[in-house]
Amino acid sequence: MAKYIFKRLISIILTLFILATITFFMMHSVPGGPFDTEKKLPPELEEAMLEKYDLDLPVYQQYFNYMKDLLKLDLGPSFKNQGEMVNEMIISRFPVSARVGIMAIIMLIVIGIPMGLITGFNSGSIIDRVVIAISTFGIVVPSFVLATILLYIFSVKLQIFPFYGIQDSKGFILPAISLAGFSVAYFAKLTRSSVLDVMSQDYIITADAKGLKKSTIIFKHVLKNAMIPVITVLGPAIASLLTGTFVIEKIFGLPGIGKYFVEGIANRDYGVIMGITLFYAVILSIMILIVDLLYAVIDPRIDVKE
Amino acid sequence: MKDINITKEMLKPLSDDKKDLEQVVFKSMPYWHEVWHRLIKNKLALLGIITIVLLFLIAIFVPFLVDYDYSDDNLDRVNIPPVMEILEDSEGNKYFINKDYRVYAIENGRISKQLQVKKEDFMKSLTYYGENMNIIMDYSNKENIKYLDKQGNELVEAGKIWNKDNILGTDIFGRDLFIRLVYGARISLLVAVVATIVNLFIGTIYGGISGYIGGRLDNLMMRLVDIIHTIPLTLYVILIMVVVGAGINSIIIALSSVYWVGMARLVRGQVMSIKQQEFVMAAMTMGTRKKDILMKHLLPNSIGPIIVSMTMLIPKAIFVEAFLSYIGLGVPRPMASWGTLSNDAVQTLNMYPYQLIAPAIAISVTMFAFNFLGDGLRDAIDPRLRK
Numbered sequence: 001m002a003k004y005i006f007k008r009l010i011s012i013i014l015t016l017f018i019l020a021t022i023t024f025f026m027m028h029s030v031p032g033g034p035f036d037t038e039k040k041l042p043p044e045l046e047e048a049m050l051e052k053y054d055l056d057l058p059v060y061q062q063y064f065n066y067m068k069d070l071l072k073l074d075l076g077p078s079f080k081n082q083g084e085m086v087n088e089m090i091i092s093r094f095p096v097s098a099r100v101g102i103m104a105i106i107m108l109i110v111i112g113i114p115m116g117l118i119t120g121f122n123s124g125s126i127i128d129r130v131v132i133a134i135s136t137f138g139i140v141v142p143s144f145v146l147a148t149i150l151l152y153i154f155s156v157k158l159q160i161f162p163f164y165g166i167q168d169s170k171g172f173i174l175p176a177i178s179l180a181g182f183s184v185a186y187f188a189k190l191t192r193s194s195v196l197d198v199m200s201q202d203y204i205i206t207a208d209a210k211g212l213k214k215s216t217i218i219f220k221h222v223l224k225n226a227m228i229p230v231i232t233v234l235g236p237a238i239a240s241l242l243t244g245t246f247v248i249e250k251i252f253g254l255p256g257i258g259k260y261f262v263e264g265i266a267n268r269d270y271g272v273i274m275g276i277t278l279f280y281a282v283i284l285s286i287m288i289l290i291v292d293l294l295y296a297v298i299d300p301r302i303d304v305k306e
Numbered sequence: 307m308k309d310i311n312i313t314k315e316m317l318k319p320l321s322d323d324k325k326d327l328e329q330v331v332f333k334s335m336p337y338w339h340e341v342w343h344r345l346i347k348n349k350l351a352l353l354g355i356i357t358i359v360l361l362f363l364i365a366i367f368v369p370f371l372v373d374y375d376y377s378d379d380n381l382d383r384v385n386i387p388p389v390m391e392i393l394e395d396s397e398g399n400k401y402f403i404n405k406d407y408r409v410y411a412i413e414n415g416r417i418s419k420q421l422q423v424k425k426e427d428f429m430k431s432l433t434y435y436g437e438n439m440n441i442i443m444d445y446s447n448k449e450n451i452k453y454l455d456k457q458g459n460e461l462v463e464a465g466k467i468w469n470k471d472n473i474l475g476t477d478i479f480g481r482d483l484f485i486r487l488v489y490g491a492r493i494s495l496l497v498a499v500v501a502t503i504v505n506l507f508i509g510t511i512y513g514g515i516s517g518y519i520g521g522r523l524d525n526l527m528m529r530l531v532d533i534i535h536t537i538p539l540t541l542y543v544i545l546i547m548v549v550v551g552a553g554i555n556s557i558i559i560a561l562s563s564v565y566w567v568g569m570a571r572l573v574r575g576q577v578m579s580i581k582q583q584e585f586v587m588a589a590m591t592m593g594t595r596k597k598d599i600l601m602k603h604l605l606p607n608s609i610g611p612i613i614v615s616m617t618m619l620i621p622k623a624i625f626v627e628a629f630l631s632y633i634g635l636g637v638p639r640p641m642a643s644w645g646t647l648s649n650d651a652v653q654t655l656n657m658y659p660y661q662l663i664a665p666a667i668a669i670s671v672t673m674f675a676f677n678f679l680g681d682g683l684r685d686a687i688d689p690r691l692r693k
Contacts, residue, residue, distance in 0.1 A: 019536055030545050140673035142625055144632055145666040148652050152659055246540065247632060251652070265544045273541065281536050 008292070012285040016278060023277050024066065027270055028059050034079035034268045053079055066274065075275035080267045086275035089260065094279075097244025097256035103176035104183065104241045112184035113230065116191020120226070121218070123196055131188060138185025147178035147251045175252045179245060183237055190233060194226040201225075224298055231298070235291035239284040344686035351682020357675035365491040376489040377640040380480035382420050384408075387660050388475040394464035395455035401441060403453065405657050409434045409441055415467050474664045478654060486642040487664055493643040494672070497557050498623040502616055504562035509569025510605060510612060516570065517577030518600050528574070531567050539564060539626075547635055554637055557630060561623050572615055576608030610687040617680035621673045628669055644669050 035041055035049050050056045054065060069076055075086035115135075119128040154161045154174060162171050198204065199222060207217050244258035257276065264272030335343070346352050369375065390402040392412060400412040401421075409421040421434035421441060434441040441461070444452040453461045469475060474483040516527040543560040550556035580586065581604060589599050624644075630636050631645025639646070644665045651662035 015533070015536065018533055022533060023537060023541070026545060030548050136674070136677070140621070140677055141666075141670050142628060142673075144629070144648065144652075145662075145669060148648070148655060148662055149666070152655055152662075156656055156659075247629060261538070262540055262544070265541055268548075277538060277541060280538055284536065 005289075005293075008289050012282075012289065015285065016281055019281050020067070020070065020274065020278060021063075023274060024063055025059070027268075027273055028062075030268070034270060053077065055079075070278075075278070076271045078264075078269055078271050080264070080269040080272070086271045089272070090257065090275060090279055093255060093257045093260050094243075096254055097249070097258060098242050100172055100175045100179055100248070100254065100256070101238075101242040101244060103172060104180035105238055107176065107180040108183045108187055108237070108241075112180075112187035113191050115184075115188040116230075117195060117223075117226075119188070120192040120195025120199070123192070128192075131192075135185035135188045138181050139189070141181070143178055143182060143245070144247045144251060146181045147174070147248055150174050150178055151251065171252070171254075175248050175254060178251075179241060179248050183241065187230065187234070187237075191226065191230050194229045195222060198222050198226045227298060228295065231291055231294055235287040236284060239280075239287040243280050243283060341683075341686045345682050348682040348685065350678040351686070354675040354678030354682065357671065358679065361491060361672060361675070362495065364488060365495055368488045369485070369492070372485055372488075374482060374485060376481065376486045376642050378481060380476070382480065383417065383472070383476050384478055384480040385654070385658050385661075386410075386417070386469060386472060386476045386480075387658065388469050388473060389466050389660075390469055391466050392464045393453060393461035395441070395461050396457055396459045397455070399455075400464060401453075401461065407432075407443065409443075412467070416470055475658075475660050477650065477661060481640075483647075483661065483664055486647060487644070487668055490642045490644045490647055490665065491668065491672075493554060493637055493641065494624050494627055494645075494669075497554060497561065497627045497643075498620045500558050501561035501565065501623045502619045504558070505566045505569050505619060506612070506616055508562070509566035510573050512566065513570035513573030513575075514577050514600050514605055517574035518581060518596070518604060520578070524574075528571075531570055534564070534567050543626075543630060544635065552635060552638060557627055557636065560630075561626060565619060565622070569612070569615060569619070572611055573605075573608060576611055577604045580604055580607050614680055614684045614687060617676055617683055621676040621680075624669065624672055624676075 033050075033055065034053075035046050041049070047056070054062060057065075066076065073087075075090070078084045078086055078089060081089075115131050119125075119131045122128055151174060161174050162168070204217060204221055207221055244254075244256040246258040246262045248254070249256040249259040257279075260272065261276040263269075264276065346355070385404060385406060387404075390412075393401045393403060395401070402410045402412055402417065404410070410417045411419050411421060423432055423434055432443045432445075434443070440456050442454040442458075444454055455461060472482045472484065474487065477483055477486070512527065516524045542564055546560040546563065547556045550559055577600075586599060586603055589603055594602075627636065627643060628645035628648065631643045632649045636645050637643050647665035648662060648669070651658075651665065655662055
């Protein structure tokens with residue numbers, strides 16, 4: 001097991017290295033730079049800026065410098081926000097996105113998956129139909145529409161929640177619901193169809209035929225097998241919920257990492273783009289690794305060493 | 307169970323022309339015929355198809371039938387809602403007073419003109435002048451703003467009427483929201499269809515080659531797909547837009563260059579499982595060229611899942627287009643897409659919520675329709691997948 005994890009970590013590092021290389025050159029091949037603003041800087045000032053951030057060096061030289069710093073886990077400075085380090089920015093902004101994300105993940109696990117299980121075990125019932133209708137709605141309504149509708153009802157009309165920003169912890173609730181809407185609905189549907197699939201398998205019919213109690217069948221046989229496809233999708237979903245989305249952060253005025261990233265790209269802030277792309281990739285890779293390890297726990301037939 | 311009276315008549319041998327009664331005869335149907343039959347039996351899928359056809363018809367033809375377009379502004383009619391609450395004075399003249407305190411005279415159920423403000427004693431009240439119909443807005447009491455007519459009587463509520471000139475109302479520049487929504491449908495559907503077709507081609511060919519040839523090449527091609535998958539979509543799209551410039555073209559290029567990845571994976575999986583089957587082996591034994599095996603045997607046989615995932619790609623593309631427009635990277639103004647319409651409406655959500663409702667419903671209905679069609683197609687093409 002330890003050997004397997006070690007091997008996986010090596011391959012994650014390799015992927016990150018290739019990703020960093022591709023992103024670096026892609027980013028630099030796009031015209032424009034961090035100091036091309038609408039108002040042209042005086043040429044001497046621009047030169048000084050370029051020199052300060054080593055942007056006057058040839059691209060491959062910059063690449064080697066960046067990679068050297070990256071080995072020390074230093075993501076370098078932000079080019080746009082003077083004097084700020086990308087590491088510090090991520091540390092200060094990630095908790096905001098993560099807090100909303102964790103609330104959404106909790107909703108997903110506490111509402112989405114159980115709803116899928118309940119409807120899967122009672123397919124055709126009234127609850128089943130209601131949940132299917134609601135989850136179809138959740139899947140097709142875009143998050144920004146959901147967010148603005150929630151904002152209008154709860155902040156403008158009822159004035160229960162703040163309209164903008166996060167002065168208190170109440171400000172996190174509406175963003176979390178808007179963010180979770182799609183995932184909760186999606187996981188309810190996925191879990192339901194997975195349960196139905198397992199329930200129609202021969203071994204469940206056998207277990208039923210030999211007179212096992214219904215609770216034993218559900219807990220020993222159905223749940224474990226039905227969770228495999230759910231967990232496969234859950235890993236990447238958790239990664240994307242955690243790292244925040246630009247739209248939600250923009251609508252609700254949260255100083256999160258998603259907003260920072262899009263602004264960084266728009267400003268051609270090379271440090272920010274590289275830093276957050278790598279940060280996303282690290283979280284995604286770790287989640288996928290965890291999922292693969294969980295497989296082995298749930299289903300011993302899956303050999304992780306393969 | 308019902309008792310059946312068996313008579314001697316029934317036991318007689320059948321005449322010759324009735325001898326084929328026991329044969330079960332089904333009309334044999336071509337595959338796609340059968341799929342179509344199963345598809346339109348599914349009510350939700352049928353609803354989806356009808357909605358999609360209607361959407362396309364509206365998007366294509368309505369702009370020809372209406373003599374104004376998405377950029378025609380009218381600053382005398384800004385932010386007029388689709389349903390107007392009417393006030394009436396003691397002489398029976400009707401007025402509509404908008405939330406921005408503009409006063410319009412209503413004649414025959416339509417807005418006839420806007421009453422102009424004359425600045426006079428505006429510490430306490432404003433007077434709006436029309437021909438023989440003056441209105442005084444008295445705000446000396448801030449909590450209770452009163453509207454008075456010439457005689458000093460307060461205006462009374464006189465019900466609600468539909469806005470017949472602009473059935474979905476107007477926006478902040480007085481542009482008709484209905485026609486903007488229709489032009490938005492054109493853009494959203496165009497982007498979705500073109501991006502999906504491009505994805506189909508790149509994804510099918512890439513995935514087909516990777517799955518068919520296999521081995522080292524497959525490994526290499528799939529690692530490339532993995533890496534493209536790890537790069538955040540936003541980064542990709544924005545960088546492409548910087549190179550190509552904002553607009554429909556760059557949205558289409560951006561979407562097409564990213565989303566084929568999923569299609570490639572799907573086709574590869576299909577091709578890998580089909581190439582083990584006997585008929586492919588037979589074709590190989592007969593010396594069929596590799597290209598022909600791929601194009602004539604492998605890809606046509608994996609068409610089912612490809613079509614299903616195509617119908618799912620369309621709503622995804624519409625969503626991403628709306629999302630890009632929403633964050634300000636979409637079509638240039640004054641053109642409208644559903645995303646830009648939603649984004650504009652959010653700015654004025656507080657005062658004029660009706661401006662968001664129309665684009666939000668349009669996006670949601672389209673997504674519903676394509677999702678229903680996709681689910682229906684999946685069930686119709688492979689009934690075993692029905693869940």
